Amino acid sequence: MRLPDGPQTPPFLQLLHWISNPLGFLESCSQRYGDPFSAHLGPLDPIIFISDPGAIREIFTTDSEQFDAGKGNGILQPLLGDHSLILLDGDRHQRQRRLLMPPFHGDRMRTYSQLICQITEQVTSQWQIGKPFSARTSMQEITLRVILQAVFGLHEGQRYEQLRQLMSTMLNSVSSPLSSSLLFFRALQRDFGAWSPWGRFLRQRHQVDQLIYEEIQERRQQLDLSRTDILSLLMSAQDEAGQPMNDVELRDELMTLLIAGHETTASALTWALYWVHQLPDVQAKLRAELDQSGYDPQNPAALSATARLPYLSAVCQETLRIYPVAMLSLPRIAKSPLQLMGYEFSPGTPIVACIYLTHHRQDLYPQPDQFRPERFLERQFSAYEYLPFGGGVRRCIGLALAQMEMKLVLATILSRYELALVGKRPVRPVRRGVTLAPRSGNWLVATQQRPQQAAVSV
Numbered sequence: 001m002r003l004p005d006g007p008q009t010p011p012f013l014q015l016l017h018w019i020s021n022p023l024g025f026l027e028s029c030s031q032r033y034g035d036p037f038s039a040h041l042g043p044l045d046p047i048i049f050i051s052d053p054g055a056i057r058e059i060f061t062t063d064s065e066q067f068d069a070g071k072g073n074g075i076l077q078p079l080l081g082d083h084s085l086i087l088l089d090g091d092r093h094q095r096q097r098r099l100l101m102p103p104f105h106g107d108r109m110r111t112y113s114q115l116i117c118q119i120t121e122q123v124t125s126q127w128q129i130g131k132p133f134s135a136r137t138s139m140q141e142i143t144l145r146v147i148l149q150a151v152f153g154l155h156e157g158q159r160y161e162q163l164r165q166l167m168s169t170m171l172n173s174v175s176s177p178l179s180s181s182l183l184f185f186r187a188l189q190r191d192f193g194a195w196s197p198w199g200r201f202l203r204q205r206h207q208v209d210q211l212i213y214e215e216i217q218e219r220r221q222q223l224d225l226s227r228t229d230i231l232s233l234l235m236s237a238q239d240e241a242g243q244p245m246n247d248v249e250l251r252d253e254l255m256t257l258l259i260a261g262h263e264t265t266a267s268a269l270t271w272a273l274y275w276v277h278q279l280p281d282v283q284a285k286l287r288a289e290l291d292q293s294g295y296d297p298q299n300p301a302a303l304s305a306t307a308r309l310p311y312l313s314a315v316c317q318e319t320l321r322i323y324p325v326a327m328l329s330l331p332r333i334a335k336s337p338l339q340l341m342g343y344e345f346s347p348g349t350p351i352v353a354c355i356y357l358t359h360h361r362q363d364l365y366p367q368p369d370q371f372r373p374e375r376f377l378e379r380q381f382s383a384y385e386y387l388p389f390g391g392g393v394r395r396c397i398g399l400a401l402a403q404m405e406m407k408l409v410l411a412t413i414l415s416r417y418e419l420a421l422v423g424k425r426p427v428r429p430v431r432r433g434v435t436l437a438p439r440s441g442n443w444l445v446a447t448q449q450r451p452q453q454a455a456v457s458v
């Protein structure tokens with residue numbers, strides 16, 4: 001089998017480059033070796049990176065027959081557990097996906113629109129005029145509260161507060177560019193006590209697990225059929241043999257939704273705030289559209305209209321194009337010999353659709369490093385040219401929630417505050433766990449509160 005070209009440095013060094021400077025790694029490989037290229041990011045087979053929309057279409061449209069994906073995600077096992085949707089393949093994956101999808105359907109999402117605006121109001125009311133704050137921390141607070149309510153139906157009380165704080169601490173402990181290495185190198189996953197990095201992570205995870213199991217236990221004892229949160233739906237779901245999910249399966253799916261559902265959306269929102277305040281023209285157009293739209297956080301119909309605003313949608317699309325939070329799709333592992341882009345790959349070869357490089361193709365996105373929402377108003381991109389949520393049978397199940405949340409949080413913030421960037425230093429993308437995020441820091445400041453158009457009850 002002849003593999004596409006790729007770096008010849010020792011795998012350890014390739015992995016180190018990928019961890020410490022993911023975009024530099026992707027760009028240098030793509031410039032030197034073209035599309036596709038191969039890279040050794042671990043002891044296993046080299047991974048094939050592709051950014052050709054035709055080849056991505058072939059993968060996404062033959063996904064379940066030709067590929068496994070779950071077994072390529074072992075790196076996430078310590079966080080998500082063995083039964084997580086992201087780690088499953090074949091029939092088990094299909095079955096779990098069928099159980100999880102309905103609560104994330106677009107129509108269903110609309111029931112969360114007011115909640116999203118209320119939570120945004122709550123969190124941003126802590127901002128002080130003239131005092132720089134961390135956009136990341138605020139956005140993460142919003143998305144975590146949204147997901148805790150949508151998934152657990154939890155919105156107050158001791159368990160909610162504890163989960164909120166523990167989840168943030170636990171994720172921060174494996175998220176900085178340096179501590180992300182904990183996930184990539186098994187050798188670092190050693191418990192040397194509560195002060196060692198891995199030991200600390202394990203203890204925090206144990207505490208989170210305890211809270212989740214307590215919540216499951218309590219729900220089993222006090223069955224309430226009127227509840228519509230995702231945990232309740234999962235608890236009442238049964239497989240073909242009439243078996244409900246056991247506690248460990250439930251825990252793993254909940255953890256998956258909690259982690260996949262708030263980290264990603266928080267990074268996307270932080271980027272959106274950055275771009276809107278970095279580019280005065282973008283901000284002016286967006287504000288003009290919002291001011292004319294009759295945004296009203298208490299009226300679900302008006303919020304549906306806000307979520308359809310063309311320029312607001314384009315700003316969110318461009319945000320996820322220029323620095324996609326997920327730089328890569330989940331790796332697809334060929335189940336049988338596979339011909340793609342003139343190469344023949346043997347079974348077991350991992351292939352990823354490189355979302356970042358596809359979104360930076362000159363032929364699709366001229367001047368790809370410029371943030372220009374208009375490109376989404378001027379033409380339509382296919383699902384293989386623009387793919388921030390992946391595709392095929394593994395396409396992100398939280399897509400509708402994430403898109404709606406991005407638009408409503410932005411609309412709420414812009415209607416309530418004037419904000420500005422602190423200083424002129426551009427905000428650079430950095431690795432955060434397995435994702436790409438804006439660097440942290442207090443680089444945003446509220447300069448003035450805008451007169452409220454409509455009161456929001458919290």
Ligand code: HEM
Pocket residue numbers: 085086087097147256257258260261262264265268320324325326328329330331388389390391392393394395396397398399401402
């Ligand atoms: C801006 C926010 C988000 C981005 C950019 C994003 C991106 C992605 C991507 C690229 C994938 C892999 C798809 C593939 O390989 O084809 C994925 C999978 C997934 N996402 Fe998201 N996601 C976001 C928000 C969410 C939310 C809000 C949830 C749930 C509450 C969620 C839950 C999941 C799950 C469970 C999977 C695995 C699907 C499977 O394996 O079948 N994501 N996401």
